[in-house]
């Protein structure tokens with residue numbers, strides 16, 4: 001069976017060539033996955049509906065994004081210009097994670113080629129995140145009775161503060177974030193399980209900690225997993241503060257995906273952040289998520 005991967009050409013929004021965010025990576029990742037035969041054909045999502053977005057965001061915020069009437073402070077917090085292509089990419093990427101989350105139930109595992117916008121909370125976006133796609137999809141699965149107890153494994157180098165806020169009173173979603181202690185956001189939220197990592201941590205210690213906490217989580221009965229596979233833990237990342245190698249990231253992705261797949265727990269993998277100084281390396285690192293999942297089926 002082929003791995004189900006969701007992708008849309010609108011993920012690659014035009015935000016200006018001199019923008020700090022490496023948005024070209026979305027188009028290049030799709031090319032890389034096809035070129036290297038990791039994926040044969042993509043599933044194409046539709047823009048997420050307002051009704052679905054409302055499961056994790058306020059109606060006012062959704063309207064302000066769609067009508068481009070957001071206040072300047074929130075636009076600045078997000079870090080993207082609020083233009084049509086950014087609105088469209090945010091809607092389609094969220095629809096993409098919702099679609100991938102359903103494909104994972106059918107096939108055991110599925111991925112998006114975007115997503116992991118974990119800094120967005122109920123009232124607004126932040127840190128290059130407009131809508132919290134994983135939160136929207138998780139609430140969608142719960143509301144539809146497609147999952148009962150969901151785990152979010154967030155291994156992006158930054159804390160998943162938006163997801164922690166959205167689900168702080170929801171006992172059916174467990175948020176696990178393993179992130180750099182000294183990194184953004186300065187003021188962290190409280191996840192169900194936070195693991196704070198010291199600067200310059202290397203592979204051995206990182207993998208040891210990951211295995212320890214995964215073993216703990218395996219004691220609980222989750223019936224669905226979202227995996228945010230941010231590659232900003234890499235030693236050459238502009239925004240990370242850790243020293244994880246290529247092999248470390250590959251091993252991490254294989255450990256996480258195999259852990260849940262082998263137990264029959266559906267896993268939806270999303271990209272998370274990545275700001276490597278080497279653009280081609282960045283694309284390759286993001287593909288490790290899809291490669292790890294493809295190996296399983």
Ligand SMILES: [Zn+2]
Nearest residue numbers: 156157158273
């Ligand atoms: Zn990040």
